[in-house]
Amino acid sequence: MLHRPMATTRTDSIRRLSSTTASHIAAGEVIERPLSALKEILENALDAGATRIEVRVDRSLDHAFSVADDGCGIDADELDLALERHATSKIATLEDLDRLASLGFRGEALPSVAAVSRLRLESRARDAEDASFVTVAGGSITARGRAPRAPGTTVEVAELFFNTPARRKFLHSGAGELRAALRLLEAFGLAFPGVSFRFLVDDRQRFDWPAAAGSGVEGRRERAAALWGTRHAEQRIEVAAERDGLVLEALLGLPEHARATREGQLVFVNRRWILSPLLAQALRQAYGNLLPAGRFPAATLWLTIPPGRVDVNVHPTKREVRFADEHLVFALVAGACARPLAGLHPPFTVVQGGASESRWSERVAEQPRAQTYLRLEPPPPGTTPEAAVAPSPKAPAPRDGEPELWQLHRTYILAPVRGGLVILDQHAAHERILYEEARSRLEGKQGQAQQLLFPLLVELAADRFDLLLELGPWLRQLGWDLTLLGPPTVVIQGVPTGLRTERPGQLLQDLLDGVAEGSGRTASEDIAERVARSFACHAAVRAGDSLTQEEMRSLVDRLFATSRPHGDPHGRPTFVRLDLDELHRRFGRS
Numbered sequence: 001m002l003h004r005p006m007a008t009t010r011t012d013s014i015r016r017l018s019s020t021t022a023s024h025i026a027a028g029e030v031i032e033r034p035l036s037a038l039k040e041i042l043e044n045a046l047d048a049g050a051t052r053i054e055v056r057v058d059r060s061l062d063h064a065f066s067v068a069d070d071g072c073g074i075d076a077d078e079l080d081l082a083l084e085r086h087a088t089s090k091i092a093t094l095e096d097l098d099r100l101a102s103l104g105f106r107g108e109a110l111p112s113v114a115a116v117s118r119l120r121l122e123s124r125a126r127d128a129e130d131a132s133f134v135t136v137a138g139g140s141i142t143a144r145g146r147a148p149r150a151p152g153t154t155v156e157v158a159e160l161f162f163n164t165p166a167r168r169k170f171l172h173s174g175a176g177e178l179r180a181a182l183r184l185l186e187a188f189g190l191a192f193p194g195v196s197f198r199f200l201v202d203d204r205q206r207f208d209w210p211a212a213a214g215s216g217v218e219g220r221r222e223r224a225a226a227l228w229g230t231r232h233a234e235q236r237i238e239v240a241a242e243r244d245g246l247v248l249e250a251l252l253g254l255p256e257h258a259r260a261t262r263e264g265q266l267v268f269v270n271r272r273w274i275l276s277p278l279l280a281q282a283l284r285q286a287y288g289n290l291l292p293a294g295r296f297p298a299a300t301l302w303l304t305i306p307p308g309r310v311d312v313n314v315h316p317t318k319r320e321v322r323f324a325d326e327h328l329v330f331a332l333v334a335g336a337c338a339r340p341l342a343g344l345h346p347p348f349t350v351v352q353g354g355a356s357e358s359r360w361s362e363r364v365a366e367q368p369r370a371q372t373y374l375r376l377e378p379p380p381p382g383t384t385p386e387a388a389v390a391p392s393p394k395a396p397a398p399r400d401g402e403p404e405l406w407q408l409h410r411t412y413i414l415a416p417v418r419g420g421l422v423i424l425d426q427h428a429a430h431e432r433i434l435y436e437e438a439r440s441r442l443e444g445k446q447g448q449a450q451q452l453l454f455p456l457l458v459e460l461a462a463d464r465f466d467l468l469l470e471l472g473p474w475l476r477q478l479g480w481d482l483t484l485l486g487p488p489t490v491v492i493q494g495v496p497t498g499l500r501t502e503r504p505g506q507l508l509q510d511l512l513d514g515v516a517e518g519s520g521r522t523a524s525e526d527i528a529e530r531v532a533r534s535f536a537c538h539a540a541v542r543a544g545d546s547l548t549q550e551e552m553r554s555l556v557d558r559l560f561a562t563s564r565p566h567g568d569p570h571g572r573p574t575f576v577r578l579d580l581d582e583l584h585r586r587f588g589r590s
């Protein structure tokens, strides 16, 4: 028997939505909350080339607000058009997005706000004699006329979402939305220092930022001083860098300006305020060990990117963009911001063992480069047993009754096992052990550092130094204790515990080289994987290294405690097994 579909799955035939319903649905995308209406209208004023913008709020944003500008204005006969969907003066074809200089481009904002509010649009074009206005309620024009006004545009928005009760129910509190408006204005203020902004709530002035007189970074500092106070603005560290047509300017907060959230960060791409996890990550890396975990740097970044190399049309409210070359943007920000920060030493790295910095530097300089002194006394109690990595002088002594191990040609370890013999490749086996340890340190608890008795100065090539800036947090997680003195010099104060390395500088270089090999992607898992592999490969004992009985035993024990003892991270075998049966057969015993 055939069942008819339940009527609840589809009640009616397909039909076109009325234009009002359709525009309400579309408006919901663009104008998700009162703040988005303010944002869109401010963007229009800035796109119109305003030099002075005044925002007035009556009680709350959803109750009523207005934005007045002195921009280019709208011709009287284009007022209606400005309120139509997909009507814009900013682009004509899709290709124009590759040359986009404005914040708006979709021609959706005004009609979307008008669809869900009572809106009044009044504007006087520069060459017009007076202003024209239209009033709209829920998308329908209710009045029009002429009014005296200086050139420019005023948009008044009242009773937002009056005709969409469902949306009204989900609004943030009026006060919360007003705080968000202040932050939005702060962002626009920093993106456009040459524009003066005045903000009034219930006729009381909250701020009046004059247009900055200086241009470039001077103007930005001036605006920053108006926003954060002169002292804070002066303390900010300036960054200016350019790479492959990308321009970065930044004002970086001191470590003590760091916050527990990303609130202190503002990122602008071509004057557009965006949210970018990628750039937040780049910033965090730039600060490296200047900040403890859980603190986020305060910083303002201004990126200028040729419009064709950034896609701004990927997000309904335009808060996210897509970079054509993420790696380049990441490297530019992480590298350029880290450079001036490298001059700020965290207090705990400046002085070692009570020596003054200059004496300490001399002592470091006195040490022959290849020779380093590791502190050999056992780690203080409290350190976890996990901190002991094979092979190390601290490895456990052979247990009574356990068979002796042999090293063959300083390359293989021979270990008798029940029913035969296991032959390990000492390098491959150690590589597997170190790889798994590195992965778990990178994913979880930070590795311990074994402090060097004398910090070691290492000089790196420029690109390796840049790479080190990027990798800082990962290396710290592994247990490296490094201070970047500024290109090209790095100080190694500690190496991951348990390593038997006489040359930490060489190991660091090798590690960086290994990571740089075949790089190109920056997803953080890729970095962790590359760091772990390179570290394991270069820190592992090599063929030719002679091993003590204890070191061999520790290596064997730890290999078989890993999750995949059979192969190294490249897939090469770590051991082969020779069965007694096989030997018996070969000797003709069976």
Ligand code: ADP
Pocket: 040, 044, 045, 048, 069, 071, 072, 073, 074, 082, 083, 087, 088, 089, 090, 104, 105, 106, 107, 108, 109, 110, 111, 152, 153
């Ligand atoms: P978009 O900004 O994407 O072009 P909008 O719906 O926000 O779309 O605005 C439609 C058009 O109205 C704009 O392209 C612009 O020509 C005009 N317009 C809106 N606001 C202003 C303003 N404050 N000053 C001058 N023109 C404006």
Ligand code: MG
Pocket: 040, 043, 044, 104, 105, 107, 109, 110
């Ligand atoms: Mg717009």
